[in-house]
Amino acid sequence: xxxxxxxxxxxxxxxxxxxxxxxxxxxxxxxxFDKGYPFAKTIAILFLSYVVFILGLYKILSFTQANLxxxxxxxxxxxxxxxxxxxxxxxxxxxxxxxxFIFLFEEILFLAALFFLTYVRGQEPSVRGLEKxxxxxxxxxxxRSKFFPPxxxxxxxxxxxxxxxxGHLTGAVLIKLTDIPSSIGYNLILATIFAQAITMVFSLAGxxxxxxxxxxxxxxxxxxxxSFIVNLAGNLHTIYLFTSGYNADxxxxxxxxxxxxxxxxxxxxxxxxxxxxxxxxxxxxxxxxADLHGHVFDIPFVLLTLAILFIMFxxxxxxxxxxQKPLPLSHKHQPQSIFHSLTTNYLLLSTIFLGFMTAIHxxxxxxxxxxxxxxxxxxxxxxxxxxxxxxLYMGVVVGSFLLFSFPFxxxxxxxxxxxxxxxxxxxxxxxxxxxxxxxxxxxxQPDPIWxxxxxxxxxxxxxxxxxxxxYFQQKQTLKPSLLQTAxxxxxxxxxxxxxxxxxxxxxxxxxxxxxxxxxxxxxxxLGYQAFMIMGVASSYTFMRILLLRKNVRFILSLVFxxxxxxxxxxxxxxxxxxxxxxxxxxxxxxxxxxxxxxPEDKEIVDFLNDNIKHQPVILxxxxxxxxxxxxxxxxxxxxxxxxxxxxxxxxxxxxxVVGKRIPDIIDLYESRDIQKTRELxxxxxxxxxxxxxxxxxxxxxxxxxxxxxxxxKIFTSTNGFGALYQIKKR
Numbered sequence: 001x002x003x004x005x006x007x008x009x010x011x012x013x014x015x016x017x018x019x020x021x022x023x024x025x026x027x028x029x030x031x032x033f034d035k036g037y038p039f040a041k042t043i044a045i046l047f048l049s050y051v052v053f054i055l056g057l058y059k060i061l062s063f064t065q066a067n068l069x070x071x072x073x074x075x076x077x078x079x080x081x082x083x084x085x086x087x088x089x090x091x092x093x094x095x096x097x098x099x100x101f102i103f104l105f106e107e108i109l110f111l112a113a114l115f116f117l118t119y120v121r122g123q124e125p126s127v128r129g130l131e132k133x134x135x136x137x138x139x140x141x142x143x144r145s146k147f148f149p150p151x152x153x154x155x156x157x158x159x160x161x162x163x164x165x166x167g168h169l170t171g172a173v174l175i176k177l178t179d180i181p182s183s184i185g186y187n188l189i190l191a192t193i194f195a196q197a198i199t200m201v202f203s204l205a206g207x208x209x210x211x212x213x214x215x216x217x218x219x220x221x222x223x224x225x226x227s228f229i230v231n232l233a234g235n236l237h238t239i240y241l242f243t244s245g246y247n248a249d250x251x252x253x254x255x256x257x258x259x260x261x262x263x264x265x266x267x268x269x270x271x272x273x274x275x276x277x278x279x280x281x282x283x284x285x286x287x288x289x290a291d292l293h294g295h296v297f298d299i300p301f302v303l304l305t306l307a308i309l310f311i312m313f314x315x316x317x318x319x320x321x322x323x324q325k326p327l328p329l330s331h332k333h334q335p336q337s338i339f340h341s342l343t344t345n346y347l348l349l350s351t352i353f354l355g356f357m358t359a360i361h362x363x364x365x366x367x368x369x370x371x372x373x374x375x376x377x378x379x380x381x382x383x384x385x386x387x388x389x390x391x392l393y394m395g396v397v398v399g400s401f402l403l404f405s406f407p408f409x410x411x412x413x414x415x416x417x418x419x420x421x422x423x424x425x426x427x428x429x430x431x432x433x434x435x436x437x438x439x440x441x442x443x444x445q446p447d448p449i450w451x452x453x454x455x456x457x458x459x460x461x462x463x464x465x466x467x468x469x470x471y472f473q474q475k476q477t478l479k480p481s482l483l484q485t486a487x488x489x490x491x492x493x494x495x496x497x498x499x500x501x502x503x504x505x506x507x508x509x510x511x512x513x514x515x516x517x518x519x520x521x522x523x524x525x526l527g528y529q530a531f532m533i534m535g536v537a538s539s540y541t542f543m544r545i546l547l548l549r550k551n552v553r554f555i556l557s558l559v560f561x562x563x564x565x566x567x568x569x570x571x572x573x574x575x576x577x578x579x580x581x582x583x584x585x586x587x588x589x590x591x592x593x594x595x596x597x598x599p600e601d602k603e604i605v606d607f608l609n610d611n612i613k614h615q616p617v618i619l620x621x622x623x624x625x626x627x628x629x630x631x632x633x634x635x636x637x638x639x640x641x642x643x644x645x646x647x648x649x650x651x652x653x654x655x656x657v658v659g660k661r662i663p664d665i666i667d668l669y670e671s672r673d674i675q676k677t678r679e680l681x682x683x684x685x686x687x688x689x690x691x692x693x694x695x696x697x698x699x700x701x702x703x704x705x706x707x708x709x710x711x712x713k714i715f716t717s718t719n720g721f722g723a724l725y726q727i728k729k730r
Contacts, residue, residue, distance in 0.1 A: 003586040006180065007118050010188045011111060013178045017044035020072060023079055031311065032207040033219065034102045038110065038199035039307060042300040046360065048072060048177075049170040056148040057407050063145055068177050106199050113195035121187040121290060122586020123579040126593040130626065132186075133634040134647060135292040136590070138165050140182055140637030142172040144615050149411045153633045154643020155657065156617040156684050160411050162651045166363035167297020183591045183635075190290050194231065196300040197283065201227040204307045205539045211314065212487050218543050226539030230532050232284050234570025236457045236563065237271035241573070249276060253450060268574035275451050277517050278505075279524035282531045288574045294365030295528050301364060302532055305357045305372050312350040313379050314486045351376075351393050355400020362401070363408045367510075367525035371501070373401060375533075378497055382489060415653055418511045420518060422446070438511055443518050447506060455527070456502050458563045459534040463495040465556050466541045472552050491537045498534035501526040513650050591635055598631070600692050600722025605635045607715045607724065608688070615639055616687035621695045622658070622665050632690050641665055641684050669699040674706055681710065681727055692722040 021044035022037060029036025051071050055061035061071075127136045137153045138161060145151070149160035150169075174192070175185035206223025210216065240246070243257040245265030251274055268288070272281045286296045354376050362369025376397050384390040417438075421428065423446060424439035431439055453460070470488065473480070480488070505523040512521055542564075545556045576582070594602035608618075618638045623629020625644040633640040642648070642661040649655045667673075668680050668689075680686075689707050696702055707713070707725040715724035 001585065003118065003122055003588050004115075006184060006588060007115060007188065007191075010174075010178055010180060010185075010192075011114060013174070014041055014114075014192065015107075017041055017048070017072075020044050020076060021047065029207075029307070029311065031211070031314070032203065033099075033210050033216070034106060034203055034207070035099065036203060036307065037103050038106050038196075038203040039304055041110075042196055042200065042304055044072075045170050045173065046301065046304075047075070049166070049173045050360070052173060053148060053166070053169055054407055056145070057411075059147050062147060063142075063172075063176065065176050065179060068173065106203065109202060110195045110199045113198040114191050117191035117194040117287060118188060118588070119586050120575060120579055120582065121190060122588055123582055123584050125187050125586075125588050125590050127183065127186050127590035127635075128593055128628070130289055130291050131293065131647075132291055132590075133630060134644065135168065136182070136186055137630070137634035137637065137643075138163070138168040139172045139175065139186070139292075140635065141615070141639070142169055142637075143176060143182060144637040146614070151615055151639050152648075152651075153637055153639050154630060155648055155652075156639040156641050156686075159639075162413055162415070164294050164363055164366045164412070166360065166408065167294050167365065168292070170297060171292060181589075184588045186292065186590045187290070187588050190287065190292060190296070193296060193299055194287055197231050197303060198227045200300060200303040200307070201230045201536060204303060204310065205536050208310065208487060208490070208536070208540050209543045212484050212540075213543070213547075218546070222539050222543040225542060226536055229538055229564075229567070230283060230535035231287070232571045233282075233458075233535070233567040234268075234271050234284055234574070235280075235282065236454050236566050237274055238266075238566045238570050238573075239454070240270070241266045241569070248273065251276070251451065254454070263573065266573060268570070268577050271570065274455060275447055275523075277445060277520060279517075279520045280455050280527045281524055282528065284571055285574065288571075288578050295368075295525065298361060298365040298368055299532070301357065301360050302368065302372070302529065305354065305361070306533065306536060308350060308354060308357065309376065309379055310490055312347065312354075313383065313490050314483060315346060315350075347393065348396065351380075351396045352400045355397045356404045358397065358401045359404035359408075362405050365525070366414065367521075368529065369401065369405070371526065371529050373397060375497055378493055379490075382493060413653075415650055416510050416512065417653075420509045420511045422505070422507055422509055422519065440518075443509075445519055452502065456499075456530070456534075458567050459495070459498060459530075459538055461559065461563050462534070462538040462541045463499070465545065465560060466491060466495065466537070468556060469541070469544055469548055472548050487540075491540050494533050494537040498530035498537070501530040501533075513646075513653075594631070598628075598693060600717035600719055601631060601694075603717045604690060604692060604715065604722050604724055605632060608632070608636045608638060612636075612638065612688070617641070617685050618688045618690055619665070619668055619684075619686045620690040620692075621669075621698045622662055623694075623698070629694065631694075632692075638688075641668075641686065666699065669695060670701040670703060672703050672706070674709060677706055678710060682730070687727055689725040689727065690722075691725070692717075696721075 018037070018041040021040040025037065025040040025043055026035040029039065048068060048071060052061065052063060052068060056063050061067050127133070138150070141153045141161065142150045142165070150165065152159045152161045171185070171189040174189060175182050178185070180188065202223035205226030206219040209222035210219035213219065239254045241263055242259065242261055243254055243265065244259045244262060246252040246257065248267070248270055269285070272279060272285050274280065281295075283299060358369050358372045358376070361372050377394055380390055380393050384393065418433070419436050420438045420440055420443060423444035428439035429441045433439065504526055505519050509519040509522040511518070514520060542557070542560050545553055545560065548556065591602065591605065594605070615638055618632060618640050620632045620640050621629055622642045623644070625646040630640060630643040632638070633643060642658045642665060645655070645658045648658045664680050664683070668677060668686075671677055689711070691702070691704055691707070704723070711725045711727040713723055714726045716722070
């Protein structure tokens with residue numbers, strides 16, 4: 001079947017990308033039982049995308065399939081040359097050992113996850129609804145770019161995208177490399193992120209457990225549980241499956257409306273909008289609704305960062321085993337200090353790499369950059385304490401972040417105007433502003449503890465269980481090794497930091513353009529990361545419980561299983577609610593829905609994509625955010641005069657950016673003054689005019705005849721509703 005062959009074709013490229021990066025991955029993750037194999041694909045995509053971004057930004061190498069292959073080939077040749085020089089052979093010897101079967105299992109797991117979500121998305125693949133037009137438009141604009149930064153498809157005038165679009169660039173890289181149409185690639189990218197995350201969490205959680213237990217059985221079980229928690233589980237909101245339901249705008253404590261199992265009253269999105277005027281999404285919901293936003297693209301990169309932090313952190317135990325402390329950056333190499341030097345060099349390289357990763361996070365989902373700088377700081381405090389080394393290594397992280405993010409930052413203007421204080425007292429409100437802090441009257445949204453527990457209670461229960469098992473462990477005579485202690489410390493930091501992220505929006509919020517939902521993005525971005533960080537830690541907690549005495553183990557396991565059952569059932573309601581009974585033959589073309597609703601637009605999009613090169617400006621009807629307006633610019637990557645109003649307002653910091661163009665667009669379609677129309681065409685450098693059903697419906701006084709004077713009709717749709725005019729140049 002066609003969807004299977006398309007998915008396999010896509011997978012082949014991903015497989016070879018993983019093979020390409022595996023030698024480096026093996027060196028980074030040498031202490032892992034699987035040598036970090038599931039991280040190889042992500043590292044390859046990351047490396048390829050960043051290199052082509054830098055080369056394209058400085059006009060050194062254009063963004064083409066041939067150049068992507070060239071970059072990969074140069075990397076491979078360079079690696080083979082180094083290996084032959086150092087080891088005397090061109091390719092490393094291949095042997096069938098226990099690692100081979102682990103690799104095989106993880107590759108099968110990746111392929112199964114890829115096909116699972118591809119099949120699910122194939123039930124309803126439409127790139128439509130929520131913010132898919134935005135994400136798809138970004139990727140199409142990038143795909144049309146010869147060099148970078150890419151153009152904003154919703155603001156004509158050589159305006160680069162003012163958004164954190166690096167994740168969309170990685171998606172465009174895969175589409176360009178595989179030469180699969182973007183309308184299909186959109187859905188395959190989502191499935192790829194899911195497959196990456198499934199296998200990466202399996203590897204990270206499994207290796208954390210393996211390094212503690214030295215038991216492959218426990219590692220595999222813990223890895224599977226961790227993968228499910230992070231990628232498919234929901235929160236404790238599923239308790240409302242057993243209630244009479246509530247009005248989404250006015251949540252009621254579940255214990256007041258308990259009735260017994262009542263699934264007809266449950267609506268899965270409420271788990272992400274439970275606290276009024278806020279957002280608290282998690283990966284499982286993201287995979288269901290299928291918006292390719294920055295927080296989704298960043299999932300594999302976040303897991304890579306967590307894995308690097310874990311490796312760096314447990315190296316501390318290796319240093320302690322040798323009764324030594326990590327040396328300062330200024331340490332001079334001495335023959336008697338080889339171990340010190342290796343440890344210091346590893347820490348230095350790790351912190352540089354973490355600085356690079358925080359830059360990637362910032363470029364992919366801006367909030368995540370500061371989040372993971374802060375998390376790195378937490379771990380460095382545990383490693384060094386408040387010492388000179390702490391500030392030296394944090395300086396390396398921050399310096400690396402600034403260096404690697406500079407190419408992006410030089411073309412990006414953040415759209416955050418300050419840090420608001422939630423429920424500011426009157427004396428601060430009278431001050432109004434102090435430095436970056438804002439004290440705004442009326443912005444007060446305290447959250448009841450019970451509502452926070454519904455959202456995050458599973459992780460807090462796991463945190464409490466972790467603390468209890470540490471208490472009971474102290475009662476036992478078996479003393480943990482330094483490595484085991486370091487692993488426990490890593491998990492403790494994860495729980496603590498995740499909890500901190502959850503409580504920050506109770507006191508502070510990042511100021512944006514939304515008045516009533518002023519905390520929404522802050523809670524969303526911080527809570528999303530807390531979910532993943534504590535999700536990994538939670539799977540470890542359950543496996544650690546198995547080390548306790550039987551009676552204690554039974555009680556703590558029972559508590560875990562009860563709460564795990566509530567988060568476990570979420571995808572069994574969310575996926576069917578969105579995709580139906582999952583029995584249709586999958587089809588992956590995300591813009592095929594146009595054939596049923598706007599067939600003339602489908603023909604116009606196909607004509608533009610097949611015949612128009614580069615990025616000339618088009619004119620189409622302007623409309624509000626979250627509507628079907630701007631479908632042509634989104635589906636072609638061609639910039640239009642003005643797009644979704646609220647989105648451009650957020651990105652550019654002013655409603656006037658679009659607001660002042662709307663009257664011009666009306667005149668372009670309705671004015672009977674040919675000269676005025678010509679002046680507006682020249683003002684925006686419009687080369688093509690779209691007239692279709694949405695234009696005819698919105699602009700009641702549409703004067704189409706003038707475009708035969710100003711240009712030529714180059715396309716008419718089969719049903720006669722759609723037309724495309726090419727404007728004559730003066």
